[in-house]
Amino acid sequence: MEIAANPPLTGARPANDRAELSALARLAGPLVGANLLQMAVSAVDVIFVARLGTVDLAAATLGVFMFNLSMYALIGLTSAAAPLIAAELGRRKHAVREVRRSVRMALWVGAAGALPVLLILAHGETLLLLAGQDPEVSRRAGRFLDIILIAIIPGTAAGIMRTAAAALGRPGWAFVVTGLALAVSILTNWMLVFGNLGAPALGLEGSALASVISLTAMALAYAAIFRFDQRLRRYRLFGRWWVTEWSRFREIIRLGVPIMLTWIFEGALFGGAAVLMGLIGVNEVAAHAVALNIAAIAFQVPFGIAQAATIRVGMAYGARDRDWIARAGRVALILGIGFMGLTAAAIWATPRLFVSAYVDVDAPQNAVVVGLAVQYLALAAMFQLVDGAQAVAAGVLRGLQDTRVPMLIALFGYWVIGFGTSILLGFQAGWAGVGIWTGLAVGLLAVSILLMWRWYARERLGLLPRTA
Structure with a gap:
């Protein structure tokens, strides 16, 4: 038994x-x-x-x-x-x-x-x-x-x-x-x-x-x-x-393929940004690598919260408890965005301290790379909040077994809005690396707004289970 x-x-x-x-x-x-x-x-x-x-x-x-x-x-x-x-x-x-x-x-x-x-x-x-x-x-x-x-x-x-x-x-x-x-x-x-x-x-x-x-x-x-x-x-x-258990096999593929593609779209966006940086210069690539690594370390916190939120919201979804679903999502979003607010403040206040973990900020030969990295980190601090929001919002939606539309949102937000803005500002407007990072921030903002809207419109969109 x-x-x-x-x-x-x-x-x-x-x-x-x-x-x-x-x-x-x-x-x-x-x-x-x-x-x-x-x-x-x-x-x-x-x-x-x-x-x-x-x-x-x-x-x-x-x-x-x-x-x-x-x-x-x-x-x-x-x-x-x-x-x-x-x-x-x-x-x-x-x-x-x-x-x-x-x-x-x-x-x-x-x-x-x-x-x-x-x-x-x-x-x-x-x-x-x-x-x-x-x-x-x-x-x-x-x-x-x-x-x-x-x-x-x-x-x-x-x-x-x-x-x-x-x-x-x-x-x-x-x-x-x-x-x-x-x-x-x-x-x-x-x-x-x-x-x-x-x-x-x-x-x-x-x-x-x-x-x-x-x-x-x-x-x-x-x-x-x-x-x-x-x-x-x-x-x-x-x-x-x-x-x-072929029905379960198909269910995992149905939910998993959009999750896989969403992660690839996001990862490829930052890889594509590195390629664009390479068209500008070596110093820009180096500064981009430093700033991106710092942002990636901070991102692991909301990413872990998103993984946990998927489980918490998923349990509430299985219990068909709409109040629990709302509570689990709300708490996860507040925790994820709140932490990223702290990291944004820290990066904004002391960017050179973070850069010093990677290069000697006082060495004259590193002056250009350090200066560019500090500029990029100022933009990274701005999108820390939206990066945390989109990560956790995607996680709570996965708890509702909603993955296909979030994948389409990621494709549109990252590659049409984000990458398009990076090209426009980085090359057409002449903002160089700052323009590319601004495009990354704009793409993350677009995705976070659309995912948050979808979460708060979950009942109207029919994403909730029937009440137990």
């Missing part, structure tokens, strides 16, 4: 906003920490390879970008399991069986989606040559990708299990496992890149192999957690893994 579990973080409707805030914070905190650690994991390969020379550094940078973009897409695709699991827990009916089906089919979707990704990465050298990259850099990056592509399947599986653990009330494991992956990545890079502790000095290829080991370690760690954690093992998530 299967008994539906009800972990503390997936409990009944909160009595007030304070109770909802407490539940959201306990869920979001570990996810935010895991997101920040994941950024460090992604940076380790490049940091170690930087000592091997310019060609290998360029190859690692391109290879890591292609791999991370592919992994990001697959995790976005399979993240549709989060609102489905949350809704099942909210309904409290056959939760064990339904949760297991969602996780199992998310793993199937991830495996199916990995096949074309593996084919693309296996032709990395050809793709980079077609993109006009240096032949030697393309060759080295292709070799890097030939090895690291092995990590696509365990990396995707780890992402799915992380989502499931958070939705089932164990978000702390995401922080622990990502910390483990960071430690393994640092150790294996140190061993395999430079040949320490008796390991062969494999250079660039050693860094790729280190990524394979660290992501496989993540997947194995999550598998062990689901097997031995007293609260999670009752779901028996790997039981009957071969059994198909």
